[in-house]
Amino acid sequence: MYYWQRTRSHVWCESQQERWEVLWLDYGGQVELLWAQPLAIAFGHGSRLLGESHVPDFLARFTDGSLGLLDVRPAKRVDDHARLQFEETATICGALGWRYKVLAGHDNRATTNLDCLSASRHDRCLPTRETELRILEVAVGGRTRGELCRIVSPDCPPLACAWVDNMAWRRLLDVDLAAVFNSETVYTTADSVHEGRAA
Template sequence: MQPVDIVKQIATLRHSPYTELHWIPRTPQRAPGGPSVRQHHAVASRDLGERDWAVIDPMLVRTSKGVRHRFTSAMYFWQRTRSHVWCESQAERWEVLWLDYGGQVERLWTQPMAIAFGHGTRLAGHWHVPDLLAQFTDGSYGLFDVRPAERIDERARMQFDQTAKVCDTLGWHYQVLTGHDPLATQNLDCLSASRHDRCKPAPEVEVLILGAAWGGKMRGELCRIASPACPPLACAWVDNLAWRHLLHVDLAAAFSSDTVYTTLERIPGEGQPDV
């Protein structure tokens, strides 16, 4: 479905005085040139918030300006569901990266639905497509909007406040993601290259690395310990353990082979004497 078709449907279906949710149900792939998928819509309520939102398709209403904004929309691989999350901007990609690292989100969708505000709200007649829908590890849902702090004006603040009220009605979480320390984000981006299962060390190597890191050890040293014959081979193993929070690293500091990694729990019999 083209973005303009979605916008027309939202406008056509705005017949209720109440705040509504509009979404696209997941259907088999339609043939090129076939009929558009009809949106579903319903008044925002606690019952609506408890439905299975995993069976929807993203709306993808907006399109990136690409090079004009120094970013071409990209797909972020979400390993927990082995699917891709569409990111419209670099800011969205960074926030998806941090959500992935946080480990509290099980599933993630981009631009999942439209919220059409009712007559009793300050945004009556307007609609808003939140940036992200998350299903958390405890099964609950939540919406995220991405906006750098310096770009949140009075209009955006009003929109976010009304979206928060809708989420409260649905029984969902809501948060505006405003960015992170740039250096920490760049460091996390480096670690994320080793987040995939193929970068996990063998169990005996994992124990060796964690034991050696008790009390703190530089990244380069850990690589030499894990793979004496070829230390660069172990870089992905060490970074994978940091991504999985088995090793602690200060993301706000400069990242290099001298970066100190520390295990949070001592591994008896490895690296330190057992007492």
């Protein structure tokens, strides 16, 4: 199960691979609602899979209001039959005006680091507006996670870890998820924040 904060409900995942992909979807911020195994597609006349069926892993409603089906399958596990199944599903989605994508995985270290960040995605980890502005100011040009925490909470640096991680989750701070994640990890005020504050 994955806690989907936008709806304050859980999304059922059939495997850890699916849970990792849901984590990335959550971080991406383009999916508003997500349903697990929402429907079955029965392939009929004109399909190369006549008589077969397929249950996509997820149905997504995106933030622009559009819908789409998502399947999770590592690239190395996509055989000829699965490829055909995905092609036929994409054709049906196209006819419905829906999106379709096969989620094939991410870098293992980046996923592990994102999982660490996700522990601070909840509202309870939000810094005050004043603290958030201070962190954004200090992180211009880049600061290590340890430095940021010591600067914004000198009496108790560990308290600030949740704040800076929450801001990285919300993409207010840039961080290289593919690098080793520790107190020396560099956080930088995101370019989009620079642009937004300059406007």
